[in-house]
Amino acid sequence: MKNQIINCIIGFKENTHCQLSPTCKGWGCRFLTTPIEEIPVTDQEKAKLFSKVYREAKRKGVLECPHYRSMFIDEVLENIEIN
Template sequence: MPKTIIHCALNRSSSSHCQLSPSVLGWGCRFLTTPIEEIPITAQEKAKLFSKVYREAKQKGVLECPHYRSMFIDEVLENIGIN
C-alpha cells in the first residue's frame, strides 16, 4: 500500500475524512479524482465510468485501504443525476 494511503487511513477519525471537501463526497476517497464528463444514462455508460474509477483506485492503492469499499463507486453511480 502506498505511504500516502497508509498515512491517510491511520489518520482517519470519521467517514467525512475521506471526502474531497466538507460538501463533496466524491468517489468515497479524496484520492480518486476521475471526472464525470457526461452523466451516464445507460448501464453500459455506467459500467465504463465504473471501470475508469476502479482502475484509478487500483493504480493509486486506494483498494488496499481498510476503510474503502469499491461499492462506494456503485453508490455514486446509482445516485448520479438525482437532485
C-alpha cells in the first residue's frame, strides 16, 4: 500500500476526511482525481468512466483503504445531471 494512503488511513477521523473539500465529495477519496471530461449519458459511457476511476483507485492503492468503497463511484455516476 502506498505511504500516502497509509498516512491517510491513520489520520482518518470522520467521513468528511475523504472529501476533496467540505462541499465536494469527489469520487469518495481525495486521492482520486479522474476528471469528467464529458458527461456520460449511456450506461456504456458510465461503465467506461467507472472503469477509468476504478483503475486509478487500484493503481494508487485506494482500494486497500478500509474506508473506501467502489460504490462511491456508482453514486457519483448516478447523480450526474445533464444540464
